[in-house]
Amino acid sequence: MTSTKTLFTTVALATVAGLSLAACSGGTDEQTPFTRLANSTTARVIGTAVVVRDTVIDATIDASGVAEPIQQAALSTKLMGTVTAVLVREGDVVRAGQTLLRIDARDLTAKAAQVGASIADAEAQQHDAATQVARIRALYTDSAATRAQLDAAETGLARAVAGLRAAQAAAGEMDALRSYATVIAPFAGVVTSRAVDPGAFAAPGAPLITVQDGSSLRISVSAAGDAVRELRRGQTVAATIDGVPVSAVIEGVVPAGAGNLFTVNATVANQAHRYRTGSAAMVSMPVARTPALLVPNPAIVREGDLTGVIVRTAAGDERRWVRLGASTATHTAVSSGLKAGETIVIPSAPDTGASQPAAR
Known part of the structure; x- marks a missing residue:
């Protein structure tokens, strides 16, 4: 409104x-x-x-909206397993890369051992195939082996190389899966939600912990075309958060997809965390002098x-x-x-x- x-x-x-x-x-x-x-x-x-x-x-x-953090992440995992440890509580300040939660990944450890054995086997096969190709090539040079035998040996070597690459790729995939057993903070911020406790079952995609960075806020408001005609990206406008006057910078003006309405996004610096996220806000858009x-x-x-x-x-x-x-x-x-x-x-x-x- x-x-x-x-x-x-x-x-x-x-x-x-x-x-x-x-x-x-x-x-x-x-x-x-x-x-x-x-x-x-x-x-x-x-x-x-x-x-x-x-x-x-x-x-x-004036158009009213809500001041929300620009950076906010609901963290989840691709694994299905039991939560073994939750290392933070709501309201905790965390740094980027800090471990927040761990999930039982013992089955992945066993699979990683299997993948390691597969890599060792593939490396042995590649070594054997390379030795066979060298032998047949020498015999072929002395006319003691046929071209068909050399082609078969070289094909065997190519298959061994491909098998090794597949085993190495499986190891990389396993490492990626094992990384999902540890949930880390993607950026510095504050924990605003802790959805699980130790012993809970974590499902793929289910929110576990929410982190938000309130050092920079975004106010999104809706206005008619006449109200946004004079707005430009980077322009400074007056705004309020919880009734407190602030300066906001226009981030962008985009169609709202409904009639002649547009969405105006404006950012407010909040390094001192003076303004609370989720607060009522208002943006004053100049239309005439x-x-x-x-x-x-x-x-x-x-x-x-x-x-x-x-x-x-x-x-x-x-x-x-x-x-x-x-x-x-x-x-x-x-x-x-x-x-x-x-x-x-x-x-x-x-x-x-x-x-x-x-x-x-």
Whole structure:
């Protein structure tokens, strides 16, 4: 599910030194809703005055997803046998190549001995066939053996060589099978699942131990074509994981296979393991740039459902009700009730309606 918000990219707020304000020429106040502070035209609120400037913001579309580890493996075996040892527990940190589990492989040891005997027999046959070929070739040179006898001896040697190669290949296959009796970590990470204990029966393909590397996370979200038009591989976008703002890098945008939807993959560095895998996440995808007026969040005053700011004028400070737009942790957009160039006040303390006369 997606929702539209605004991400602020630049903030141009000029701080006005002191609390003085140049006097304006005579005239009447603008016809905008406001409440006069302390019923005095010279009332001043203690705080910092800032001038509101035009700036540019990025309109974005937010899409929600889940932060998953890029590297995660459910380890299994090709063997069928009894688990003899499980050397890790859930939550253990493991290194690449570390032994995690062992399976009873005594039958493979016996078969390996048979394969070794087959190799020895094949080597003996090859040696005998090579000796026979050398003898027949010498006789053939002296015209004491026929061509047919030489051809038969050479055929016997070729068969002996092929038999030796087959025996050696069987030994390699046996070594590979025996390696499946030991389950090792394919990369450094954390054990997140231990599905068996010693004495359990391991079947080919059944998950035994799961390891995941949370040092790099991937957020996958779905969005419509209009939302992903501006995205490029390697582009940095804003995101959140469990509500915490993070920077994500676009890994790729691919069709989702359903209507006009696309899958957006973004990666987040997590070497310090600050963010938990499986956490709710959100990616903000920029779609347009629009002008806006931004005010610092501490400058916003509230009264019930009304929101406003303290505007400094030549006649005094006034509380003006405004309409707010999207906000971030530091600033909020004002959609109406305020103009660029006007000065607002950030109160030094929560506004209680009290004020001090301007210095004369």
